[in-house]
Amino acid sequence: MHMSGSVFTLDDLRRILLESAGAEEGTDLGDDILDKKFGDLGYESLALLETGGRIERGWNITLDDSVLDDSTTPRALIEAVNAHLAAQAA
Amino acid sequence: MTATVLVTGLGVAAPNGLGTQDYWEAVCGGKSGIGRITRFDPAPYPSRLAGEVPGFVAEDHLPGRLLPQTDRMTRLALAAADWALADAGIRPQEQPAFDMGVVTASSSGGFEFGQNELRKLWAQGSRYVSAYQSFAWFYAVNSGQISIRNGMKGPSGVVVSDQAGGLDAVAQARRQIRKGTPLVVSGAIDASLCPWGWVAQLAGGRLSRSEEPARAYLPFDAEAAGHVPGEGGAILVLEDAAAARERGAKAYGRVAGYGATMDPKPGSGRAPGLGKAIELALADAGMSPSEVDVVFADAAAVPEHDQTEAAAINTVFGFRGVPVTAPKTMTGRLSSGAAPLDLASAFLAIGNGLIPPTINVEPMTAYGLDLVTDRPRAVDVRTALVLARGHGGFNSAMVVTAAD
Structure with missing residues (x-):
């Protein structure tokens, strides 16, 4: 379990994506994926819902549905999660 | 159509x-x-x-x-x-x-x-x-x-x-x-x-x-x-x-006929519906019972249901009137997967001129079935009938034939 106030990293997201939805053939999550669209990486809304659920459990936060809708790239989702964590720590 | x-x-x-x-x-x-x-x-x-x-x-x-x-x-x-x-x-x-x-x-x-x-x-x-x-x-x-x-x-x-x-x-x-x-x-x-x-x-x-x-x-x-x-x-x-x-495709065979019935309410005294399903499938195929070379049985292995199935087969085909087999004795009953597997077996039987056997079974004489037991039987199979029953009274029968 992660402490609130910790930082959510790209590696965390890579691991959770793999656990929750696997990886599309021909897609290497080890590549520079920060600004790729989730859709282009092969993740549809249900994959992101599952990913969001796992982030919420692991980091003990609650994400608004709009966070998943609005975060169309790994960079945007990581920033949104870290904003939550920072707000919680403050 | x-x-x-x-x-x-x-x-x-x-x-x-x-x-x-x-x-x-x-x-x-x-x-x-x-x-x-x-x-x-x-x-x-x-x-x-x-x-x-x-x-x-x-x-x-x-x-x-x-x-x-x-x-x-x-x-x-x-x-x-x-x-x-x-x-x-x-x-x-x-x-x-x-x-x-x-x-x-x-x-x-x-x-x-x-x-x-x-x-x-x-x-x-x-x-x-x-x-x-x-x-x-x-x-x-x-x-x-x-x-x-x-x-x-x-x-x-x-x-x-x-x-x-x-x-x-x-x-x-x-x-x-x-x-x-x-x-x-x-x-x-x-x-x-x-x-x-x-x-x-x-x-x-x-x-x-x-x-x-x-x-x-x-x-x-x-x-x-x-x-x-x-x-x-x-x-x-x-x-x-x-x-x-x-597109020049090869074919295993043809889906020639199908019939489905529901059993009557228990206690109604009316006959079970499997025989009618067989008749409907044959009528749909435009075929007579004598054209069927093998029956793949539902094979419930519950005495009452075996009796019902044997009676339905005998009513249509006559006593020991058609080879019957249950290769599912080698797989168990696969729920909805069972009949498609039997269809595959039927098409392979048509292609290979071989009826796959029912294993481990010593058929009761009283059922009056020509059950293919222990080893495959070489038969020129052109037409097969596959039977499947579902819990709650579902009876289905399908006739498949060689493609030509």
Whole structure:
């Protein structure tokens, strides 16, 4: 379990994506994926819902549905999660 | 309206063989896939034998993207659909999406996946339940996943009528082809060998409690005492004959006739409906009983139901009037996967001139059946009848013939 106030990293997201939805053939999550669209990486809304659920459990936060809708790239989702964590720590 | 419908591809996942060739060799060699359950510890349960599909490693057949969202039955169905399409020489990505449909049968949906998520629900809470539970357990999930993987957007669906569903789905696929969809993927794969699926089957009261694989499932035998369940089945590619001919496809045979009935209410005194289903299937095929070369029996292995089936067969064909077989004595009863596997066996029997045997059974003389036992029988098979009954009174019969 992660402490609130910790930082959510790209590696965390890579691991959770793999656990929750696997990886599309021909897609290497080890590549520079920060600004790729989730859709282009092969993740549809249900994959992101599952990913969001796992982030919420692991980091003990609650994400608004709009966070998943609005975060169309790994960079945007990581920033949104870290904003939550920072707000919680403050 | 009544276009000829051919079967051009087979994909088999059976307890005694993975892949069509493996299965056919096993079934002609009398090789059984029934054994003590290994997928969970069966010790606490009164029935402990099942037919498990051996050696299927999902990662070898499916992309990683599909693994977190699929039950075992769906993984087997996706692989079997791939094999069936390859066998038919169809590259789905090269076909118009709306010219291909998917109609499978299902008896239980993805029980193992569902059990795991329900366990998380009560042990850890709702936040731990997979988003994929929304569809991974569902009856229609095999049709849906086959459709998505292969880009098939034509008429699709699922038929749920227990073991009879395996034929009902193929009949529905034939209807869709006759309405204008040139190709429909059909058949069924069921797999619910997990504690939740097991207790559901136990509640039906028809499972054998024997612990001896060779003595546990004995349809038409004096010692019949219930059946052994199994997992697997077969996926079939059905095509409009004109379309298949146009692309020069080989065909295993033709879906020639189908009939389905419901049994009357228990206690009504009216006759069971299986015989009528056979008559309807023959009438639909425009064939007489004497043209049928082999019957693949439903083979309940519950004395009352064996009696009903034997009486239905004898009424139509006469006492010992047609060879009857139950290769499912080597696999167990596969729920909705059973009849599609029997259809595959029927087409292979037509192609090979060989009726696969019923194993372990010493048929009761009183049933009056010419049961093909122990070893395959060489017969020039042109027409086969497949029977399937579902819990609750479903009776279905399908006549298949050689393609020409």
